[in-house]
Amino acid sequence: QQQVKQSPQSLIVQKGGISIINCAYENTAFDYFPWYQQFPGKGPALLIAIRPDVSEKKEGRFTISFNKSAKQFSLHIMDSQPGDSATYFCAARGGKLIFGQGTTLQVKP
Amino acid sequence: DVKVTQSSRYLVKRTGEKVFLECVQDMDHENMFWYRQDPGLGLRLIYFSYDVKMKEKGDIPEGYSVSREKKERFSLILESASTNQTSMYLCASSSGVGHPSGYTFGSGTRLTVV
Numbered sequence: 296q297q298q299v300k301q302s303p304q305s306l307i308v309q310k311g312g313i314s315i316i317n318c319a320y321e322n323t324a325f326d327y328f329p330w331y332q333q334f335p336g337k338g339p340a341l342l343i344a345i346r347p348d349v350s351e352k353k354e355g356r357f358t359i360s361f362n363k364s365a366k367q368f369s370l371h372i373m374d375s376q377p378g379d380s381a382t383y384f385c386a387a388r389g390g391k392l393i394f395g396q397g398t399t400l401q402v403k404p
Numbered sequence: 405d406v407k408v409t410q411s412s413r414y415l416v417k418r419t420g421e422k423v424f425l426e427c428v429q430d431m432d433h434e435n436m437f438w439y440r441q442d443p444g445l446g447l448r449l450i451y452f453s454y455d456v457k458m459k460e461k462g463d464i465p466e467g468y469s470v471s472r473e474k475k476e477r478f479s480l481i482l483e484s485a486s487t488n489q490t491s492m493y494l495c496a497s498s499s500g501v502g503h504p505s506g507y508t509f510g511s512g513t514r515l516t517v518v
Binding site (some may be wrong): 397 | 509
């Protein structure tokens with residue numbers, strides 16, 4: 296019940312395309328869902344986050360879609376750029392943060 | 405700029421050695437965490453601490469211990485390093501368990517045990 300399952304493990308997108316990363320959870324007590332972005336040689340950094348009473352949150356080209364009934368949430372990166380190439384982690388808060396397995400995104404020029 | 409600083413970027417140690425990984429934060433955060441990052445497995449919590457001299461086991465504490473003598477410093481100890489502990493180790497801090505501002509991570513220490 297404490298797991299957060301993330302897919303796909305890796306993703307290749309052309310510049311200008313839409314990148315979509317999905318996460319699913321079981322524990323309905325989770326109350327906060329952040330996404331982290333990690334560049335090579337760096338630690339993960341908070342990118343965007345959502346609470347379960349909101350179905351969508353948008354910040355620039357990054358959007359979280361949240362489906363409470365399905366216990367799923369996803370990150371959409373619009374107009375993907377080579378600079379978005381990084382590893383992305385979803386997470387869920389159940390006291391402390393529980394992280395997904397990570398998705399390595401490569402955006403081709 | 406707030407920071408979590410890990411003392412070493414790369415370490416190579418021999419099997420059986422005692423290894424210390426150091427982490428310092430300058431944000432006066434109460435909570436500190438140690439994760440290991442492995443491809444396909446994400447970030448797995450080893451130990452965390454809510455306060456000085458307090459520690460709690462995470463999901464994979466076997467083979468590790470921690471020390472928090474001062475609020476700003478959290479050390480991860482590998483009592484007898486083994487090759488299956490070769491990994492990227494990430495330290496993080498937060499001002500509250502699951503605080504909305506999230507965790508601040510260090511840049512990581514890549515440990516190789518030979």
